[in-house]
Amino acid sequence: MIDIGARRTEQLLPFVKLTDEIKHIMQLARNGGVRWIERNCITLDSGTTLFSMVAADDEILVNKTVTLNPANPAAGRRMQGGQAAVFDTTQGAPLMVLDGPTLTVRRTAAVSAVAVEGMFRNAKSALIVGSGMVARAHVQSLVEINGIRELAIHGRDLHAAERLAQFARSLGCRCMVVADVEKFMENFDVVVTATSSSTPVLPSFARTGQLIVAVGSYKPSMAELPIQLVLSAEMIVVDHLEAAEAEAGELMQAQLDWFKVHELADALEGVALSRPPTSHRVFKSVGHSLWDLAAARVAWRGLFSTRVSPSGPARLAPAND
Numbered sequence: 001m002i003d004i005g006a007r008r009t010e011q012l013l014p015f016v017k018l019t020d021e022i023k024h025i026m027q028l029a030r031n032g033g034v035r036w037i038e039r040n041c042i043t044l045d046s047g048t049t050l051f052s053m054v055a056a057d058d059e060i061l062v063n064k065t066v067t068l069n070p071a072n073p074a075a076g077r078r079m080q081g082g083q084a085a086v087f088d089t090t091q092g093a094p095l096m097v098l099d100g101p102t103l104t105v106r107r108t109a110a111v112s113a114v115a116v117e118g119m120f121r122n123a124k125s126a127l128i129v130g131s132g133m134v135a136r137a138h139v140q141s142l143v144e145i146n147g148i149r150e151l152a153i154h155g156r157d158l159h160a161a162e163r164l165a166q167f168a169r170s171l172g173c174r175c176m177v178v179a180d181v182e183k184f185m186e187n188f189d190v191v192v193t194a195t196s197s198s199t200p201v202l203p204s205f206a207r208t209g210q211l212i213v214a215v216g217s218y219k220p221s222m223a224e225l226p227i228q229l230v231l232s233a234e235m236i237v238v239d240h241l242e243a244a245e246a247e248a249g250e251l252m253q254a255q256l257d258w259f260k261v262h263e264l265a266d267a268l269e270g271v272a273l274s275r276p277p278t279s280h281r282v283f284k285s286v287g288h289s290l291w292d293l294a295a296a297r298v299a300w301r302g303l304f305s306t307r308v309s310p311s312g313p314a315r316l317a318p319a320n321d
Contacts, residue, residue, distance in 0.1 A: 001085075001094035002303070009099040010106065012299040015144045018110040019117075021294040026265040029290055033057060036289045039243065049218075051082075055289035061087045062296040064289065066100040068218070086296045098299055101133065107291040109137035111239050111264070112213050113145035115283040116190055118268045119237065120211040123189040124150055129181060129201050129224075130194035131155030131164045134215060138192050139164060143171045151175040152184060186210070193224040204228040206280035214250060215285045222249040225282070230254040234279035237267045240288040247286045 004012070028034045036055035043049040048069040055062055066082030082100025087093065116123055126148050128135050135153070142148040151168045153175065155161035161177045168175035178184045182203045185191060188210070193201055195216040204226045206212060212233070214224050230236065230250050238244035241263040244251060251261065264283070267273060 002096040004096055004098050004299070004303075006099040006102045009102040009299065012098075012302040013103065013106040013110075013295055014298075015106070015110055015113065015141045017298045018106060018295060019114050019141075019145055021298050022107070022110055022114055022291055023268075025290050025294040025297075026268075028057060030265060034290065034293060036293070038246070039287070039289065053287075053289035053292055055293040056089055057293065057297075059089055060095065060293070060296055060300055061089050062289070062292050063087075064100055064103065064292045066104055084292060084296060086300060095300065096303060098296065103292065103295050103299075104287070105133045105137040107295040108134060108215055108285060108287060109141035110145075110295075111285055111291055112138060112192065112215060112283070113141040114268075115213060115237065115239075115264055115285070116142065116146045116211060118264075118273055119235075119281055119283060120189055120209075123148055123211070125152075125188045126150070126190040126192060127152045127154065127178070127181070127185060127188040128164070128192045128194065129154045130192075130216060131157055131160035132194070134194040135192070136164055136167060138194055138213075138215070139168045139173075140171065142190070142192075143168070143173060146190075148190070149173050150188075152178045152188065154178050154181050154184075195224055196222075197224055198222045200224060200226040200229075202226065202229060205232075208279055209277045210280040212280060212282045213285070214282065217249045218247055218286055220247065220249045220252050223253050225250040227254045229280075230256070230282060232279060233282040234277055235262065235267075235272060235281045236260065237262045237264055237281070237283045239264050239283075239285040240290065243286045243288050244284060248284050251284060 034057045040052045050067050053064045064084040084098040084103050086095045151173045153161045153165045165175040165177050186207045190211045192213045201224050216224050
């Protein structure tokens with residue numbers, strides 16, 4: 001089994017290929033072409049949570065475990081460790097181990113880019129609330145996939161926020177650091193919350209047509225968005241409905257009628273997104289093993305090609321062999 005570090009994992013997961021694969025996995029899931037286990041987790045007294053996520057198709061199986069601790073003192077590193085082990089589905093042979101945190105932040109940002117593409121076409125600007133690994137990945141995906149060139153960063157750590165702003169500028173964007181979210185929020189088409197906050201980080205209002213993308217909270221007790229902002233949304237879309245019903249704190253605390261919540265795969269194929277908005281829209285992502293599978297497929301293709309042997313089943317070999 002090949003052990004792949006964080007930098008190489010990032011290189012193997014370019015956003016263009018990753019977003020395309022996520023869309024493909026959505027269709028496979030709708031047609032029964034993939035299997036998965038709902039996410040399991042355990043939280044310890046230290047505040048550390050360990051997550052276990054498994055999904056498979058007829059080619060590969062991925063088993064990801066990651067640990068997360070919002071109190072981690074390392075700036076931007078609340079997702080501290082983990083790995084994604086990838087196996088050949090047919091023979092059960094181990095293929096590779098990808099860096100878990102890197103895979104997670106890349107696929108999370110890719111899912112958000114797919115949502116922005118469908119829910120706010122031709123978005124020009126975005127405000128990112130947060131300055132860690134997840135926020136950084138969103139800066140890159142919004143630039144590369146959604147073509148956004150006007151950005152702003154808000155973070156509790158001003159030095160980390162400025163470093164992220166510098167990264168955005170290196171991608172060819174105009175980017176500033178803002179200290180007051182409420183003052184500047186209405187100036188942006190898309191607002192992304194990528195924090196570990198248990199309490200709202202946005203005001204209770206948004207302008208008509210604005211898209212709010214919330215990706216940071218991962219427990220029922222956590223909520224980056226205030227209840228009124230959720231309840232006044234014209235449309236609420238989630239990355240995966242069953243996962244959101246169990247983990248999306250913002251939506252659970254708002255006591256929403258879940259029949260009014262749309263899954264992203266359904267929303268992208270529906271007609272509602274093509275109508276002019278009458279209020280703001282919300283996309284809530286809690287993560288799912290399906291997106292890990294999509295990432296593993298992209299990385300696997302980057303390392304292996306399938307060759308059919310006349311004497312037996314197909315074998316896996318490095319793509320440049």
